[in-house]
Amino acid sequence: MSISDWFKAREARRYTSAKGAPARGADLPDGVWVTCDSCKRIVYDGQLAENFRVCPSCGHHFDLTAHQRVELLADPGSFTEFDAGVTSTDPLGFVAAKPYVTSLASARERSGLPEAVVCGRATIGGHPVVLGAMDFRFIGASMGSAVGEKVTRTFEVALAERRAVVLSTASGGARMQEGMLSLMQMAKTSAAARRLAEERLPYLSVLTNPTMGGVTASFAVLADVILAEPGALVGFAGPRVIEQTIKQHLPKGFQTSEFLLEHGMVDEVVPRGQLPARVTLLLDYLVRGGEVA
Amino acid sequence: MKRRHVMDFERPLVELEDKLAELRSLDLAQNPELASEVESLAAQIDVLREETYASLSPWERVQVSRHPDRPKTQDYVAAICTDVIELHGDRTFGDDEAILAALATIDGHRVAVLGHRKGKNTSENIARNFGMVHPEGFRKAMRVMRLAEKFGLPLVTFIDTPGAYPGIEAEERGQAWAIAESLSLLSGLRVPVVAVGIGEGGSGGALAIGFGDRLIMLENAYYSVISPEACASILHKDAGKAAEVASCLSMTATDLVGLGIADEVLPEPAGGAHRAPEEVFGAVRARVATALRELGSVGSDELQERRYARLRAIGVIGSDEG
Numbered sequence: 001m002s003i004s005d006w007f008k009a010r011e012a013r014r015y016t017s018a019k020g021a022p023a024r025g026a027d028l029p030d031g032v033w034v035t036c037d038s039c040k041r042i043v044y045d046g047q048l049a050e051n052f053r054v055c056p057s058c059g060h061h062f063d064l065t066a067h068q069r070v071e072l073l074a075d076p077g078s079f080t081e082f083d084a085g086v087t088s089t090d091p092l093g094f095v096a097a098k099p100y101v102t103s104l105a106s107a108r109e110r111s112g113l114p115e116a117v118v119c120g121r122a123t124i125g126g127h128p129v130v131l132g133a134m135d136f137r138f139i140g141a142s143m144g145s146a147v148g149e150k151v152t153r154t155f156e157v158a159l160a161e162r163r164a165v166v167l168s169t170a171s172g173g174a175r176m177q178e179g180m181l182s183l184m185q186m187a188k189t190s191a192a193a194r195r196l197a198e199e200r201l202p203y204l205s206v207l208t209n210p211t212m213g214g215v216t217a218s219f220a221v222l223a224d225v226i227l228a229e230p231g232a233l234v235g236f237a238g239p240r241v242i243e244q245t246i247k248q249h250l251p252k253g254f255q256t257s258e259f260l261l262e263h264g265m266v267d268e269v270v271p272r273g274q275l276p277a278r279v280t281l282l283l284d285y286l287v288r289g290g291e292v293a
Numbered sequence: 294m295k296r297r298h299v300m301d302f303e304r305p306l307v308e309l310e311d312k313l314a315e316l317r318s319l320d321l322a323q324n325p326e327l328a329s330e331v332e333s334l335a336a337q338i339d340v341l342r343e344e345t346y347a348s349l350s351p352w353e354r355v356q357v358s359r360h361p362d363r364p365k366t367q368d369y370v371a372a373i374c375t376d377v378i379e380l381h382g383d384r385t386f387g388d389d390e391a392i393l394a395a396l397a398t399i400d401g402h403r404v405a406v407l408g409h410r411k412g413k414n415t416s417e418n419i420a421r422n423f424g425m426v427h428p429e430g431f432r433k434a435m436r437v438m439r440l441a442e443k444f445g446l447p448l449v450t451f452i453d454t455p456g457a458y459p460g461i462e463a464e465e466r467g468q469a470w471a472i473a474e475s476l477s478l479l480s481g482l483r484v485p486v487v488a489v490g491i492g493e494g495g496s497g498g499a500l501a502i503g504f505g506d507r508l509i510m511l512e513n514a515y516y517s518v519i520s521p522e523a524c525a526s527i528l529h530k531d532a533g534k535a536a537e538v539a540s541c542l543s544m545t546a547t548d549l550v551g552l553g554i555a556d557e558v559l560p561e562p563a564g565g566a567h568r569a570p571e572e573v574f575g576a577v578r579a580r581v582a583t584a585l586r587e588l589g590s591v592g593s594d595e596l597q598e599r600r601y602a603r604l605r606a607i608g609v610i611g612s613d614e615g
Contacts, residue, residue: 085612086610086611086612087610087611087612088610088611089609089610089611091552091609092541092542092543094541095541096524096525096528096529096534096537096538096541097528097529144608145607145608145609145610146608146610146611148608149608149610152605174496174497174518174519175518176518176519176524176527176528176542178518178609179517179518179541179542179543179544179548179552180516180517180518180542180543180544180548180549180552180554181543181552181554181607181608181609182518183496183497183500183516183517183518184500184504184554184604184607184608185607185608186472186473186476186497186500187476187479187480187500187504187604188604188605188607188608190473190476190477190480191476191477191480191481191600191601191604191605193477194477194480194481195481195601197477198481213469213497214496214497214518216469216473217457217468217469217470217472217473217476217497218472218473218476218497219473220469220473221469221470221473222473222474222477235464235468235469236457236459236463236464236468236469236472236497237457237459237460237463237464237468238459241459241523242459242460242461242464245458245459245460246460246461250461251461254461254464255464263465263466263467264467265467265470
């Protein structure tokens with residue numbers, strides 16, 4: 001047993017016995033009990049679901065799938081997906097370590113999604129919007145041609161139908177396996193976001209854990225108002241890259257939502273449970289120049 | 294004497310060149326036969342160089358693009374521009390020397406110029422952070438983009454950076470925000486934008502000033518979503534596999550034309566741009582002037598539409614029923 005495994009085992013012992021839950025994390029039946037990544041406590045999955053997948057003990061925000069995001073933000077029953085058929089191909093025939101086609105196939109299988117972002121028409125607090133949500137399980141929700149295209153269409157549909165845009169972001173950055181085609185999606189999505197802005201249609205982004213690299217450095221932060229979930233890792237360069245460059249350890253809390261708020265980069269850090277109401281109120285202000293309904 | 298930078302793949306060539314130089318330093322007046330052999334060796338070396346450079350691998354091109362003697366943004370500006378007025382500072386935080394900004398004249402066209410600026414030596418490179426831009430550098434670039442738009446000056450940019458700087462202060466001051474805002478501004482700029490890839494095109498930091506209505510790539514310049522070293526260390530957990538990964542990333546000038554991202558490849562002399570910089574400067578001046586002339590006749594609404602359509606077309610997607 002390595003030292004780190006020993007620490008993990010000790011942590012597990014310490015918390016499980018106190019809660020009277022099953023004894024070892026590894027033996028937990030799937031979908032009933034979950035170990036919190038942050039406080040390591042064992043949480044009942046049903047309780048977690050009721051709490052927007054936020055740990056009742058420490059407030060840690062678990063990752064949400066794209067569909068859970070949609071459910072969280074859209075008015076019930078209002079969401080209609082579009083462009084679900086826009087998917088990644090392997091334009092470069094990319095093989096490094098493993099073929100890109102294999103990564104795509106296993107991402108589709110694991111996530112049950114055709115691509116890393118889900119987009120559609122919806123209402124939020126009664127406001128017509130185009131809502132997009134990224135899913136980190138799909139190759140780290142990295143942006144290749146298909147994600148770039150779907151995000152661009154999100155802005156274009158909103159522009160054509162005079163809707164607001166709400167995007168929930170999560171991403172490791174540009175998708176390496178599509179090379180320069182991925183990098184150029186940063187320019188493409190930014191150009192589309194600009195066109196929406198020129199028509200004075202509101203765009204809100206919700207930065208969730210983690211949002212990094214080429215997605216942060218393009219459409220994610222071009223919103224009129226930027227919200228972030230507590231404790232989310234958000235930035236340009238990954239922490240490991242920075243540590244290797246500057247040969248120092250990074251301070252605690254670096255690149256978290258709270259760090260970004262302190263440095264003037266986001267408007268508000270909003271706990272998940274309050275997000276729908278917050279987004280609704282922002283749309284109340286920004287749609288139709290703040291006319292009170 | 295300055296130490297010579299020898300790239301691995303050109304070592305056999307360099308050894309021959311050294312031999313040739315040695316032979317030429319001898320007094321061969323008494324030995325006409327040897328003198329003619331020396332000249333034939335010289336001719337053979339030229340052929341070998343042509344051959345070597347005609348079939349460089351992507352990784353070898355990356356090495357050429359990073360060659361310390363390779364002409365830099367400031368060399369292009371000095372060689373092809375007249376009446377240059379350099380502009381400084383982002384008006385908010387500081388003056389990032391990793392970005393060169395200027396008003397300049399190219400072949401009779403009054404333009405604004407932006408470029409990543411590397412140094413020629415260590416002290417210059419420290420001041421310019423090896424061409425790795427901080428947020429204030431992108432904000433300086435944006436300030437000059439707005440200036441260019443306000444006064445109807447076309448924008449010419451030179452791309453040559455390993456990437457935006459990954460550091461604590463850069464994150465604190467919003468590196469991602471600065472790049473995103475620059476992309477947005479550049480995409481909608483109402484004046485012609487001509488970008489020239491002259492060396493390294495490192496990811497988002499390159500892209501922030503690195504696209505427009507034309508993209509001209511020097512033969513040995515690269516442009517990539519990620520550095521081959523970083524890609525190799527993520528996918529293979531081994532930065533040493535950079536050469537292998539470089540071939541997968543579609544990052545050469547020719548690749549970019551094939552993907553519909555760049556418009557043209559500007560050939561370099563055998564041995565790379567640093568072997569005959571004047572030749573390269575002349576070619577870049579001519580191509581940029583041609584692009585400026587062509588774009589100069591396009592109205593600004595039309596220009597914007599075309600630029601959007603150009604970006605809009607980039608990407609390869611499948612369309613399943615769904």
